[in-house]
Amino acid sequence: MKMQRHLPPTAAPLAFRDLVTGALGLVCAGSFQRTLESEIKTFFDVKHVFLLTSGKAALTTILRGLKADSSRRQVIIPAYTCFSVPSAVLKAGLEVVLCDVDPHTLDLNLQRLRETVGPDTLAIVVPHLLGQPADIPAIRGIAEPVGALIIEDAAQAMGCKSEGRWLGTQGDIGFFSVGRGKNLSAGSGGVIVTNSARLAESVRREYASLASEPIMAIIGNLLKVVVATFLIHPKLYWIPAGIPFLGLGETKFYSDFPVCRMDGIRVGLLSSWRGRLVESNRCRVQTRRSFLDRLSRAAERFLVHPSEAVLNLRLPVLMPTAQQKEALCAAAKINGLGISGLYPAPISKISDIAAMFGSRRYPGAEALSARLVTLPLHRFVTETDVDRICAVVGQYLEESGETPAQDCRSHEDVLHRKVSPSAR
Numbered sequence: 238m239k240m241q242r243h244l245p246p247t248a249a250p251l252a253f254r255d256l257v258t259g260a261l262g263l264v265c266a267g268s269f270q271r272t273l274e275s276e277i278k279t280f281f282d283v284k285h286v287f288l289l290t291s292g293k294a295a296l297t298t299i300l301r302g303l304k305a306d307s308s309r310r311q312v313i314i315p316a317y318t319c320f321s322v323p324s325a326v327l328k329a330g331l332e333v334v335l336c337d338v339d340p341h342t343l344d345l346n347l348q349r350l351r352e353t354v355g356p357d358t359l360a361i362v363v364p365h366l367l368g369q370p371a372d373i374p375a376i377r378g379i380a381e382p383v384g385a386l387i388i389e390d391a392a393q394a395m396g397c398k399s400e401g402r403w404l405g406t407q408g409d410i411g412f413f414s415v416g417r418g419k420n421l422s423a424g425s426g427g428v429i430v431t432n433s434a435r436l437a438e439s440v441r442r443e444y445a446s447l448a449s450e451p452i453m454a455i456i457g458n459l460l461k462v463v464v465a466t467f468l469i470h471p472k473l474y475w476i477p478a479g480i481p482f483l484g485l486g487e488t489k490f491y492s493d494f495p496v497c498r499m500d501g502i503r504v505g506l507l508s509s510w511r512g513r514l515v516e517s518n519r520c521r522v523q524t525r526r527s528f529l530d531r532l533s534r535a536a537e538r539f540l541v542h543p544s545e546a547v548l549n550l551r552l553p554v555l556m557p558t559a560q561q562k563e564a565l566c567a568a569a570k571i572n573g574l575g576i577s578g579l580y581p582a583p584i585s586k587i588s589d590i591a592a593m594f595g596s597r598r599y600p601g602a603e604a605l606s607a608r609l610v611t612l613p614l615h616r617f618v619t620e621t622d623v624d625r626i627c628a629v630v631g632q633y634l635e636e637s638g639e640t641p642a643q644d645c646r647s648h649e650d651v652l653h654r655k656v657s658p659s660a661r
């Protein structure tokens with residue numbers, strides 16, 4: 238454990254007043270909830286909103302609703318995504334079917350998708366991983382002819398747009414996560430959005446049967462949020478980052494998660510959500526631009542689809558080899574730079590469920606799990622941090638004969654420079 242400035246990979250901190258409104262949510266749950274639902278409807282221009290305890294609870298509820306109205310049983314998901322996605326499909330009692338991904342866009346591989354859809358496809362879970370927009374019109378062209386629905390997984394893309402429209406609102410139904418490490422956080426939480434009256438009715442039936450979480454779990458979430466609000470700061474993040482049993486950033490597969498309605502405390506924690514989301518996005522746009530300026534020579538080759546218009550949660554970089562990724566992540570960890578991989582394995586290699594997929598290979602998903610790293614973009618990342626990160630990334634890419642960081646100083650120079658007092 239080294240006492241030093243240590244950037245978390247993501248951060249969406251809450252202010253003291255959010256904690257106060259969170260506590261008030263215990264007594265004003267109903268009115269807070271109606272206000273939040275109506276604000277989300279207006280902001281995202283959607284007709285129907287449902288609030289739940291997590292993104293995976295949201296996906297499970299959507300799928301249970303769809304399942305009740307259809308005899309189809311297969312759900313196509315990306316072969317590289319959050320482990321919660323297959324666990325939600327299984328919890329809803331449906332079959333997981335994998336589709337490989339394109340490592341250069343993080344989207345589904347459209348050719349593979351055409352080969353995978355069929356008469357038993359109930360829905361396709363379309364990723365907007367790290368805020369990279371999936372090609373919804375192209376996917377619609379594949380889904381519609383076979384009667385499959387599009388569920389947008391906008392867990393990592395709340396507040397991101399493509400072609401002027403919010404991600405999460407372009408498919409048949411979508412969901413956001415307001416969990417740890419997302420654009421906006423209430424500790425944990427999920428939001429379903431749709432404009433379809435028919436799908437909203439299916440979800441409403443399921444939602445009506447959901448209980449609230451037990452009070453101890455609700456208070457536990459609040460306590461975690463309070464602690465995280467302090468420890469997420471780069472001056473203190475070295476403390477949780479140095480405690481192995483906290484398992485920060487670890488991805489685990491489990492299906493015993495609660496599927497409940499969002500409680501008043503979580504809703505209260507989100508009472509200033511619009512301002513927080515807008516501010517979080519503004520910082521990420523600015524920091525992303527700083528990275529793109531400095532990494533310009535490498536941009537075409539190593540950044541994942543580096544369009545100016547994309548608003549990433551974290552900036553994705555596809556390293557040339559798995560060894561370079563490992564070496565970069567290890568160096569970044571020692572120096573507290575907030576660089577990390579995303580998911581450690583393709584869904585087909587999760588030991589609890591690997592048998593479902595036989596020996597099929599998913600080369601795009603394998604490339605991402607072996608070589609994808611993400612650079613932090615949140616509000617605590619300063620220009621000095623960007624310099625330090627570029628220097629380290631540049632060093633590991635230079636080892637492959639490529640030079641990404643033309644205007645970055647040497648690694649040692651920058652890494653050991655004192656962090657400026659203006660650090661946010």
Ligand SMILES: Cc1ncc(COP(=O)(O)O)c(C=O)c1O
Pocket residue numbers: 291292293294318319321322364366390392393414415416425426427
């Ligand atoms: C792409 C993706 N989908 C779904 C989820 C599930 O969201 P939650 O953690 O709120 O259950 C996550 C969360 O990390 C995610 O990143």
